[in-house]
Every structure is written in C-alpha cells, then in structure tokens.
Amino acid sequence: MGVDPQQLRTFVSVVRLASFSAAARELGYTQSAVSQQIAALEQELRAPLLERRPVAPTEAGARLLEHAPGILLRLDAARADVARVGGSARGLLRVAVTALAAPRPLARALAATRLAYPRAELTVSLVGRTSAVTAVAAGEAELAVVDGVAAASDPLALPAAAPVSALRVAEQPLAVLLPAGHPLSGRRRIRLASLQDAFWLDAPDASVPLTELRAATGSDAFPPSMALVGPSADAVTECVAAGLGLAVVPAGGASAPGEGVVAVPLADAGLLHRTEAVWSGSRAEVVDHLVAGLADARAEPL
C-alpha cells in the first residue's frame, strides 16, 4: 500500500531509456529487479503502465509520468530542506545562473558578499533555466539567478514544480536580434506580432525561449527554424547573422550585440525581461547577505 518512490524513479528511467535493461544498468540493479519493480507498481496502481516491445508508456503511464518528476523533486527538496537546518552555518554558497540573467547586479552583490565573508566557498555555475530551479530545490545550490519574460506585474513562470521563494533583481526591455541585412533592421522599434510568422532560433538556454514568447504574447506562432542547445550567446549571434532565424534577447546587456546583427527594441508595452533570485526554505547567513545585495542592486542603474 503506497507508491514507492524508488519504483517511481525506476519507472521514469525505464521510460526515458525505453528499456528495462538499460534502466537497470543506469540504476545499478539487475534487469530482473527492474522488471519486478515495474510489475509491482502496475499491480499497486491496478493499471498497465508500460507497453513492452517496444517499451513505451501507456495512457495510464503517461499520466503517472506527469506527476512523477514533481513528486521526486519535492522529495529531494524536503530532504535538502531538512539537511539545511543542521549544517548550513558554514559559508557554502553555490549559485546557479542562467545565461541571460543580469550579470552586473549579481557580480556586484557577489563582490560585496565576498568582502563580508572572505572565507565563504563560492561557486557560480551557468546552467539551463530548469536545472537552476531544480538545483535550488534539491539543495545542490543555495541560490539561483534566473531570467525570463513576463508582463510587468506578473511573476516569472518558473519551470519547476517546487516550493521556492523569489525576488525580482532586474528588469530590462527586450530586443529582437536581426541579421544586419534584414528588411526591418533599420527600424527604431518592432512589434513582436509582426514577426510571429518569421523563423526563429529555438535556443531556450541562450535567448528568450519560444515557449515564453508564446505564453507572454498569447500567440502560438513563432515557428522554430533550428534548435540550439546550451547557453552560448555567441552561437545565437552567429546563427542570427547567418540568417538561420531570429531571436529575442534582453536589450542593453553588458555585451554589444556583435558583428553582423542588429538588436531592435520591442515595441510591445509591458513585456519585459526580468531576472529573479530564487531560493528554497530559509536562507543561511551568507545567502541572506547575497540576496540583500541583489535587492540593493535593484535601486542602482543597470
């Protein structure tokens, strides 16, 4: 009685790898154990979860798959939250940052925190949006600094289904990255709707993700031209310059737009690029100092 989280973990592995044997290898079980775990889960839920040969989730399995990652993440988050109570007085400060998060306020706040806590162990890692939030929830990072697009008054729609707190750090207008020769590249401003049928780079970790554009504009257009994985801003610039597709980026960032491309500000009112700091549970002293620094940075000019 009661769904075993271990079985859930095994289930998602099996689905992801589409193989009992491969999942067994990954998890350090024998194939027999995996088979028995899935069978037990199916009996427990009284429903077949997997099609065999080829291995694929059934309708019921698909439903379970919608819930499983959230459950497992929350389980990890609970464990991490409990662990933070005991040992977090030490100066461990791991910050997970997304590629387009405003770097200046973060850098300044980090500098101040480094001064105040010279012995703190400081790590900043550049990761994808989802990983940043899940890392915080699971206790693999003390803080995440995440960017995204939202209307002026709304909070960011954070990807993970985990209980976290957030603070707005910076807001910038948005711009469209166009190749230098593009017919609209001379414009002072562009409305997003006028470009919704153009082709777009699908580079969720190095530009504003298309899914966020669609959510923020309420349109389901913005056809993707090519996928670009990883947080490489240069790759985006080069691909836009080469005419492979357009991209939306925060305007007036630290770096110039680069050769061969033009950044034209968006005319859409109320659509903003925002950076938020995200943490989970109560904050240790060092983390608190850094968050306070980020809060102060809001007042300063970018």
Added chain:
Amino acid sequence: MGVDPQQLRTFVSVVRLASFSAAARELGYTQSAVSQQIAALEQELRAPLLERRPVAPTEAGARLLEHAPGILLRLDAARADVARVGGSARGLLRVAVTALAAPRPLARALAATRLAYPRAELTVSLVGRTSAVTAVAAGEAELAVVDGVAAASDPLALPAAAPVSALRVAEQPLAVLLPAGHPLSGRRRIRLASLQDAFWLDAPDASVPLTELRAATGSDAFPPSMALVGPSADAVTECVAAGLGLAVVPAGGASAPGEGVVAVPLADAGLLHRTEAVWSGSRAEVVDHLVAGLADARAEPL
C-alpha cells in the same frame, strides 16, 4: 536510500496527535512500529525530527512538515490520475463547491448536464476552499467550484500545492457587510483601506478570507475579531449584525444581505470576487460537459 512515504504519513500523524501511541492507534500499527518508523526516518535524514516528552517537531521536523503534506497529496493525485484512465467512463460526477462560489451558473450547468446524462450519478458537496481543491487532486471529486478574491487579470491563488487546471466561471464585485447602524452604512461605496483597522470576522469558509484580503491589498492589517469555522452564511450575517466584526462578501449574490446588515460595494478598482472551476488531469465525458456548460454560463448575465 529514499524517504518512505509511509514514514512521512506516520510522521505527520504523530505531529498532529503529539503522540506516538495515538498515531499508532490511528494508523493501525503498534506503538513499537511507529517508534521504529520515526527512528528510521530520523536516521535516513540524519536529523532529529521530534522532541519527545512532550512530542513536538524540532526545527528540522518543522521543515519536513512543510513538505510532507504536499508530497503525500501529489502521491494521491498521481494515483487518482492513473485510476481515472481506466474506469472513468462511468457517469460519476462529484462536485465540491465552496460556500461563496457563484451558485447560478453552476446550477444551470448542472441542470443541462443532468439532461444530457440522465443516468449520471451526481453529488454536490459544500466544503472549505482547501478541501475542495485537495478533493479534486486526490480523485475524491471530479470537479471543484471554488471562489476567491483576485485582481482582474490574475488567476486565483488556489490553496493546495497540487497540479490542477482551472477555468474562470464568474466574476462579481465585492461588498463589505456592515451592521445596520454602522457610521459608514449609508455610503454608496467604501474603500477597503479605510476599514483596514476595523475588526473583522475571521470566517474563511463563509466569507472572503482575511488572508486573501491581505494578499490582494498588499496590507497586513485587517485584525480578526473572532473566528468562525464552517460555511454558514447566516452565521456571518448574524455576527456582523451583532457588531462582532465586518466581513467582505460577493455583491449581488443570490440571497439578499439579510436583516440588520448592509452590503456596501467596495470602491477598490480591479479587486474582484471570482469563481473558478478546478479539475485535475483529463476530464471524463460528463465532467467535460459540465465544464463546457460553466464556460457557456460566463456569457450569460448573472
């Protein structure tokens, strides 16, 4: 390795009852088993979770307690979602309704659904806000119809940490319920801020909860005069008439405000009473029909 949900369930029972023995009785275990489960959980998380004698959560236990109900709810929700796949073709339609949810659209939609599915088994139950949403998540109801206060463009802040979908059913202006002799009872409109230091009935299931007022106005005032549990609209009217405190209710509801009280509309722009329909996972045919009926009802006058 891996927190056992059964242990989590035991843990919350022990905390709620502040007793190992009582929790054992409730769960059908021996006291010995409960003691061992808690010990195993503490060893697994490497932290003491409970103070003994008297039994109370430690700091770490409090953290775990924040996560545990959400995890257990999601586990139940997953189980219910899987169960819906197989057996939900039958006409089972259990609707959980909060006290202030707009009754007219619901009644009309229910009537239409009853006509279209004469053999459907129909149950409507009046419950608190949190129970309504958790009932849907846990598969104890097919649909919830929940009310709350929100700004015009925001969705309702639903209480449960569970993955559900929602549809706006109706919106009404808000009114303050004042005793007939109140100095402001002759007003045409009242701003909420002018009353934030008055005393208020804390009747979360029979009027707009104070927590929602505070969240929607951004003020943490609105001191409570007395608590009133349960969804009794009459009790609210009587208490307001007796001068025990004020209350915010949807204006122009089905029932007249009652003797001895006056309902004065709120002047606060953008603050609305909204009713939403809430469901989980995919909807069975009957549920789909009812939700469609609720969607249609939005167009009609209230």
Added chain:
DNA sequence: GTCTGCCCATCAGCGATACTGATGGGCGTG
C-alpha cells in the same frame, strides 16, 4: 525458413526489512 541475438518475464533462493509482542526506563501525577 531457420538461426541467432536481444530483451523482458518468471522462478527459486537468500538476505534484509519491518512488523508484533514483551520489557524496561523516564517523567509527571495523585
């Protein structure tokens, strides 16, 4: 068509686990 290889289900056996029931110690209470 047949052979071979891969993959999942099943089974026996064994070690680990989690329960019961009994016992003991600590603390408040009469």
Added chain:
DNA sequence: CACGCCCATCAGTATCGCTGATGGGCAGAC
C-alpha cells in the same frame, strides 16, 4: 512514594525485494 502513561529497545518471525538462472517471444541476418 507509588502508580500510570509513554516512548525506546529487543527478540522473533513473516514478508519483501534483490540476485542469478532460465525460458519465451520477437526481429534481423543469412
């Protein structure tokens, strides 16, 4: 001081879940 209540611990046992071996079914090669 004695009693009662409550939680921790222990021994014993039944069950559970894993390993390793075996078997059946499907696909691709020849």
